[in-house]
Amino acid sequence: MNAPQSSQELHYRIGVPALGHFPGHHRSSRGDSGFEFRGHASLLDAPDPRRLDLHASLRDPFGSWIVRVYSQRKAIPVVLVADLSASMGFAGTRRKLDVLADFVDSLAWSAWRTGDSFGFVGCDSTVREDVLLPLTRARGMGDALARTLRSLRLQGRSARALSMAHRYLGRQRSLVFLVSDFHLPLSEVEDTVASMAHHDLVPVVLWDPLEFGPSTRRGLVQVTDPETGVTRLLWWRPALREKWLAAQQQRRDALLRIFQVNRVKPLFIEGAFDADAVTRHFHS
Template sequence: MARPTPLPEIHYRIGRAALGHFPGHHRSRRGDSGFEFRGHASLLDAPDPRRLDLHASLRDPFGQWSVRVYSQRKSIPVAVVADLSASMGFAGAQARLQVLADFVDSLAWSAWRTGDSFGFVACDEQVRTDLLLPQGRSRAAAGELTRTLRDLQPTGRSAHGLQLAHRHLPQRRSLVFLLSDFHWPIDEVPAVLASLAHHDLVPVVLWDPQEFSLGAARGLAQVLDPETGRQRLVWWRAALREQWRVQQARRHAALLQAFRGQRLSPLFIEGAFDADAVTRHFHA
C-alpha cells in the first residue's frame, strides 16, 4: 500500500512578539522560564533560585538578588478570509478554487504542526456561515473543510461579505490571509483592508494567466462575467489583446497602491499553489 504524499508546509512568522498564553513556536516577551534571555528581575518578582545571576546581583546598587528571566515561545491564531464569489470558480490553467483549497489545506496542516489555532471565514454577498470554521486545533475539521471547498461551485454575485469578516475573527491579534482574485470594484478594497487592520494581514491575489489572454491570435471569443452572468461575443484581435494587457497592468498597479496604502506586502499566486513561494514571502 502506497504511503500518502505528505502535505507541503508553509513556514510563516509574524513581525512582532506573540501575545498569546499557550506555548508554541513564536517569539514572545512573556513568561519567565523559557529559553530566550529577556533580562533580569528581582528574586522577589521571579522566585526561581535556579536562575540566580551572581554577577548581576553583585552589580546591583541596592544589593538585591537578581535572576535571569527567559521568555517562552507562544502560539498565535492563524486564519483565512476567503472570497467565494462566482469569479473564484474560474478554471484556466488551474481551477482557482482548487488553488484556494490547496492553500487552506497546507496552511491548516502547518498551523496544526506548529501548535497554532486555525480558523476560516468565507464570504460572497454575505459571510458564509455554512463554511465558517471557528478558531481551533482540530485537524479533522480543517480536512473536512478543504474537501468541501474542492467540490464547491461558487455562485455569489459579489464579495460584499468580506467587509463583515472581521466580526468572525479572534479579538486577539492574529495572522490573517485574505484570499481573493480581487475582481471586485477597486474602491472597495481599502475598506476591506481597513476592517482587517487589527491583524497581521497578508493579501493573497489568486490569478490565472488565461484570464488575461487567449491562445488564438484572432477570431470570435465569448466573454463571460461570472458574477453578473452577462455574456458577449468579441472579435479578438491584436489591438484588443493589447488593450486587455494594459487593463491587467492597470489593475495590478491599482491593487499594489491599495495594499501599500495600508503598508501591506501582497502575495501574487499566478497558477498552481506553491508552499515554498508562500514561505519565501515571509523570509525574503
C-alpha cells in the same frame, strides 16, 4: 510525522512578538521560564531562584537578588479569509477554487504542525455559515474543509462581506491570509484591508494566466463575466489583447498602492498553488 501526500507544508512567521497564552513556535516577549534571554528582574518580581544571576546581583546598587528572565515561545491564531464570490469559480489553467482548496489544506496542516490554531471565514455577499470554521487545533480539519470547497457552488454576485470578516477574527492579534482575486471595487478592497489593521495581514491575489485573455492569437471567442453571468462574443485580436493586458497592469498597480498605504505585503499566485512561494514570501 509525515504530512499526507496531498498536503504541502509551508512556513510562516509574524513580524512582532506573539501575544498568545499557549506555548508554541513563535517568539514572544512574555513568560518567565522559556529559553530566550529577555533581561533581568528582581527575585520578588520573578520568583524563580533557579534563574539567579550572582554577578548581576552583586552589581545591583540596592543589594537585590537578581534573576534572569527568559521569554517563552507562543502559539498564534492563523485564519484564512476567502472570497467565495462567483468570480472565484473561474477555470483557466486551473480552477481558482481548487487553488484556494490547496491553500487551505496546506495552511491548516502547517498550522497544526507548528502548534497554532486554524480558522476559516468564507465570504460572498454574506459570510458563508456553511463553511465557517472557528479556530481549532484539531488535526485533519483542513483536509475536510478543502474537500468541501472543491465541491462548492459559487453563486454570489459580490464579495461585500469581506469587509465584515474581521468580526469573526477575535481580539487576539492573528496572522490573516486574505485570499481573493480582488475583482471588486477598490473602495471595498480599501475597507476590507483597513478593517484588519489590528492583525498581521497577508493579501493573497489569485489570478490565472488565461483570466486576462484567451490563449489564441485571434478569432471569435466567447467570454463570460463570472459575477454577472453575462456572456459576450468578441473578435479576439492583438490590439484587444494589449488592451486587456494594460488593464491587468493597471489593476495590479492600483492594488499595490492600496496595500502599500496600509503597510501590508501582498502575495500574487498566478496559476497553481505553491507552498514554497508562500514560504519565500515570509523570508524575502
